Amino acid sequence: MQSEKLIQSHLEKTRQIINQIEKLKTFDLNVLTWKENETSWSILECVEHLNLYGDFYLPEMENKIKNSSSKNELEFKSGILGNYFAKSMLPKEKLNKMKTFKDKNPLNADLDKTVIDKFTNQQIKLLDLLNQSRKVSLNKVKIQTSISSLIQLKLGDTFQFLINHNMRHLKQIDRIQQTKKTVGS
Amino acid sequence: MKDIIELSEKEITIGRNEFLKVKGSIDTNLYYVKSGSLRIFVLDNYEEQTIRFAYRENIIVSLDSFLTGKPSDLYIQAIKKTVVNVVTKNQIDHFLEIEKNQNLWTKILENLVLQQMEREIDILTTSPKERYERVLKRSPRLFQEIPNRYIANYLRMSPETLSRLKKS
Numbered sequence: 001m002q003s004e005k006l007i008q009s010h011l012e013k014t015r016q017i018i019n020q021i022e023k024l025k026t027f028d029l030n031v032l033t034w035k036e037n038e039t040s041w042s043i044l045e046c047v048e049h050l051n052l053y054g055d056f057y058l059p060e061m062e063n064k065i066k067n068s069s070s071k072n073e074l075e076f077k078s079g080i081l082g083n084y085f086a087k088s089m090l091p092k093e094k095l096n097k098m099k100t101f102k103d104k105n106p107l108n109a110d111l112d113k114t115v116i117d118k119f120t121n122q123q124i125k126l127l128d129l130l131n132q133s134r135k136v137s138l139n140k141v142k143i144q145t146s147i148s149s150l151i152q153l154k155l156g157d158t159f160q161f162l163i164n165h166n167m168r169h170l171k172q173i174d175r176i177q178q179t180k181k182t183v184g185s
Numbered sequence: 186m187k188d189i190i191e192l193s194e195k196e197i198t199i200g201r202n203e204f205l206k207v208k209g210s211i212d213t214n215l216y217y218v219k220s221g222s223l224r225i226f227v228l229d230n231y232e233e234q235t236i237r238f239a240y241r242e243n244i245i246v247s248l249d250s251f252l253t254g255k256p257s258d259l260y261i262q263a264i265k266k267t268v269v270n271v272v273t274k275n276q277i278d279h280f281l282e283i284e285k286n287q288n289l290w291t292k293i294l295e296n297l298v299l300q301q302m303e304r305e306i307d308i309l310t311t312s313p314k315e316r317y318e319r320v321l322k323r324s325p326r327l328f329q330e331i332p333n334r335y336i337a338n339y340l341r342m343s344p345e346t347l348s349r350l351k352k353s
Binding site for chain 2: 004007008011012014015018019022023025124127128130131
C-alpha cells in the first residue's frame with residue numbers, strides 16, 4: 001500500500017476516534033463508572049486501558065522516529081507478525097474476549113473524567129507522530145512491543161495495531177452502554 | 186454563492202469540540218455552515234493558534250488542501266453542535282466548466298485575498314486595543330457568535346485583556 005494513503009487512512013480513523021471519545025465527556029460520572037459485574041470494565045476503565053497502551057507506545061514511537069536515519073518510502077508492506085497482531089485487534093461481529101496483560105489492566109483503579117482528556121491528548125500526539133512518520137520509512141523503523149522487547153513491529157504496523165486496538169475498545173464502550181440500558185442501573 | 190451551496194449532496198452533523206479535519210489530512214471539501222460555529226487552528230508547540238472562524242451562512246475550507254490537493258496542518262473543530270453542507274472539489278471543478286461561474290468564482294477568491302490582507306494587518310498591529318477595534322468594526326457578529334476565549338486567542342491576547350477592552 002502507498003505510505004501516504006496509509007497515513008491518510010490512519011489520520012481519518014484517529015479523527016473519528018477522537019470525536020467518539022469526545023461524546024463521552026457529556027456523560028454523568030455514574031454512567032462512565034458503571035460496570036456489569038466486578039470483573040468487567042467500566043467505560044472509564046476501557047479508556048484508561050487505552051491510555052496505558054499509549055503511555056507505552058507513543059514515547060517509543062516518537063523516539064524511534066526522531067532517531068531514525070531511514071528515508072521515506074513510497075510503499076509500505078505489512079510484516080507477517082505485524083499484520084497478524086493488527087488484525088487480531090479488530091473487533092469481530094460478536095466481540096471476542098481477549099486476555100489483558102496484568103500491567104495493562106485498569107480494573108478498579110480510582111478514575112475520573114481526566115482519563116478522557118488524557119486519551120484525547122494522546123490522540124493529538126498520535127496525529128503528530130503520523131505526520132512526523134512521513135519523513136522516515138514505515139518499513140524500516142521498528143518498534144518494540146509491550147509483550148517483549150524481542151518482538152518488534154514495523155512502524156507502519158504499530159500504527160495500525162494501536163488504532164485497531166483503540167477501535168476495539170470503543171466498540172466495547174458502545175456495548176457497555178447498551179448493556180447498561182438493558183440491565184438498568 | 187447560493188449556486189455553489191446548492192451543489193452539495195451531503196450534510197454532516199458534528200458535536201461540540203469534535204473535529205471536521207485534523208492535522209495532516211488532505212481535505213479538499215468546501216463546507217457551508219447551516220447552523221453552529223467552527224474554528225480553524227494550528228497547534229504550535231501544543232499551543233492552539235486560531236486562524237479563522239465560521240458561523241451560520243459562512244463557508245469554511247482548508248484552503249491549502251483545497252488548492253493543492255496536499256496534506257494540510259490545519260485543524261477544523263466545532264465550537265458547538267454544527268451542521269454543514271459538503272461541497273466537493275469535484276463538484277466545484279464541474280461547476281467551473283461554465284464560463285459565467287468562473288467569474289463568480291474569481292470574485293469569491295478576490296474577496297478572500299482582501300480578507301487575508303486585513304488579517305495580516307491585524308496580526309502585525311502592535312496595540313491590542315487597535316487589533317480588537319479592527320476586528321470589531323469588520324465583524325461585529327463574531328462577538329455574538331463566538332465565545333470570548335476563542336476570540337481572545339484569535340486576537341493574540343488574554344481573555345482578561347479582551348474583556349477589559351470590551352468594557353472600555
